[in-house]
Amino acid sequence: MSDSLYYKKHVFFCMNERDDGRPCCADRGAQAAQEHAKRRIKQLDQNGEGKVRINKAGCLDRCDQGPVLVVYPQGTWYTFVDQSDIDEIIDVDLLGGGIVERLKV
Template structure:
């Protein structure tokens, strides 16, 4: 068994859809954000083993702060409003290894 993780970074987008009227990530553009991120990471040739994996997740239990995504292994939680926020997370965190402080939750 290798000591290195299978993915350098693993990103989970909450895709939760609530039926009871409470806020949920699905209503706030989570699908489009996840698809954009996955496409962009592929364009940058950063997808695959040893690189970055972009995934959908069921409820991450933070919809009130959402929409949310989490980046592992560091466990950084982000919220976002639009594609420019997602692009900043990609550039600063996923590519650059930094943290986008203004989007942390």
């Protein structure tokens, strides 16, 4: 894939943990959400080269708006509450090419 992106979409979930009392994504279900997204993308056979990659990230410096994830290459930032929000991001953005406006941050 030398002339194109290796992944059609690359998703980074903030997994930051803080111990100073400030908000952090880890305390707001980021791990479970990332695992759900990874599992669902695999079930849909949308993982791998030319498709979708779901990754964990360290601090993305937006924990006050979190939990957060960012989708590249377009750079769309989302927040989420539960698995249905993750499913909507998968269906509308990752697979459908749209934007989930209600979840954008």
